[in-house]
Amino acid sequence: MAYSEKVKSFYEDEINSIRQAGLFKEERYIKSRQAAHIKVEYPNGAPTKNVLNFCANNYLGLSSHPEVIEAAHKGLEDRGYGLSSVRFICGTQDIHRELENKLSEFLGMEDTLLFPSCMEANAGLFEVMLDKEDAMIADRLVHASIVDGIRLCKAQLYNFKHSDMSHLEEKLQETQDCRMRLIITDGVFSMDGDIAKLDTICELAEKYDAMVMVDDSHATGFIGKLGRGTHEYCGVIDKVDIITTTLGKALGGAAGGCVSGKKEIVEMCRQRARPYLFSNTVPPVVVAAAIKVIDLISKSTDRRDKLEDNTNYFREKMVQAGLDIKKGDSPIVPVMLYNAKLAQDIARDLYAEGIYVVGFFFPVVPKAQARIRTQISADHEKEHLDKAIEAFTKIGDKYNILGKKKEEIIAMYGM
Numbered sequence: 001m002a003y004s005e006k007v008k009s010f011y012e013d014e015i016n017s018i019r020q021a022g023l024f025k026e027e028r029y030i031k032s033r034q035a036a037h038i039k040v041e042y043p044n045g046a047p048t049k050n051v052l053n054f055c056a057n058n059y060l061g062l063s064s065h066p067e068v069i070e071a072a073h074k075g076l077e078d079r080g081y082g083l084s085s086v087r088f089i090c091g092t093q094d095i096h097r098e099l100e101n102k103l104s105e106f107l108g109m110e111d112t113l114l115f116p117s118c119m120e121a122n123a124g125l126f127e128v129m130l131d132k133e134d135a136m137i138a139d140r141l142v143h144a145s146i147v148d149g150i151r152l153c154k155a156q157l158y159n160f161k162h163s164d165m166s167h168l169e170e171k172l173q174e175t176q177d178c179r180m181r182l183i184i185t186d187g188v189f190s191m192d193g194d195i196a197k198l199d200t201i202c203e204l205a206e207k208y209d210a211m212v213m214v215d216d217s218h219a220t221g222f223i224g225k226l227g228r229g230t231h232e233y234c235g236v237i238d239k240v241d242i243i244t245t246t247l248g249k250a251l252g253g254a255a256g257g258c259v260s261g262k263k264e265i266v267e268m269c270r271q272r273a274r275p276y277l278f279s280n281t282v283p284p285v286v287v288a289a290a291i292k293v294i295d296l297i298s299k300s301t302d303r304r305d306k307l308e309d310n311t312n313y314f315r316e317k318m319v320q321a322g323l324d325i326k327k328g329d330s331p332i333v334p335v336m337l338y339n340a341k342l343a344q345d346i347a348r349d350l351y352a353e354g355i356y357v358v359g360f361f362f363p364v365v366p367k368a369q370a371r372i373r374t375q376i377s378a379d380h381e382k383e384h385l386d387k388a389i390e391a392f393t394k395i396g397d398k399y400n401i402l403g404k405k406k407e408e409i410i411a412m413y414g415m
């Protein structure tokens, strides 16, 4: 079929219905490095604006760290720009293996395999591990990339209610006849910033003879006293079998992901994981910079500690100001607004105040759970946090939501 008028209007209608549903995603252009301060341009011709960034995954502030940039330059000089190959043909340099070893050590795992992204690590992992006679038991709120990986795997799928340990136990009982079972969860859930109950999950896994897989993309580098991740935070470093994580968030924020864990499973991925076998190697420049990142965060917890201080300070002051904050320990700090339009209006007004945040609403979060998700960084200084708190207080006052409970906000603005 040619790209006929009929075909063209089919897609136009689809795009229009995305717009009408209020789900159209407009991208803004950052015209500077990723950092606490950024220059942002809206595509609608509004002038470029200097704003404080509260919506990046740059938790440790390493995206534009001078030593990371220097390591990238050196990597570029030493190992070139591209490898023009997948890993198993001629796309593995010694530095790829060096990074894998460093990641294994940092995460406390036996072995690690780099993937082009964590999305692809999740896409490849399950199919390689499990087959028809096995079961996957996943938290209902796992990341979209896990959902896709699960779809590619023939094992039977069971879900448990989000972080509901007795429901997980029920599912473990139901699946006792399966050959192997794998419990699947995010470490830190990206929308609420809540942390998986990995201690209980690992206990249940032992009791029912199941394996545990954690996607720690929103945790690696800063959750836990040494920043090793959710398994460290929950005291179960030696009990988690497989971790997937990304280099695209706290660990420099460029690209790349990995599967880390039991060496047999890592080997199975090297042999059979399709996104590993059939997609290009992680570029040398990224690998060289990521090695520097792991060195920096292994040597010192300064950045991770500063992030924790910043997070505690911000959470405390925002609550004092009367904003409705989801409780938690992670630098993902959701400001609850419940109404989608309210979340967008407040985000827009904050932008005018020089604070860059984004409203999230259905279907990204459940209906009547609209919010602004703020993300704290070690790149933020106290004065940045104060400026954001001040702006939230000013705009919160304008909309009369300070000190208001969920029911009161919904009564004023609807769901």
Ligand SMILES: *Cc1c(COP(=O)(O)O)cnc(C)c1O
Pocket: 116, 117, 118, 119, 120, 143, 145, 186, 190, 215, 216, 217, 218, 245, 246, 247, 248, 255, 256, 257
């Ligand atoms: C961001 C994220 C990913 C995707 O990571 P990429 O390396 O960007 O593909 C996967 N899982 C979770 C939980 C994430 O938050």
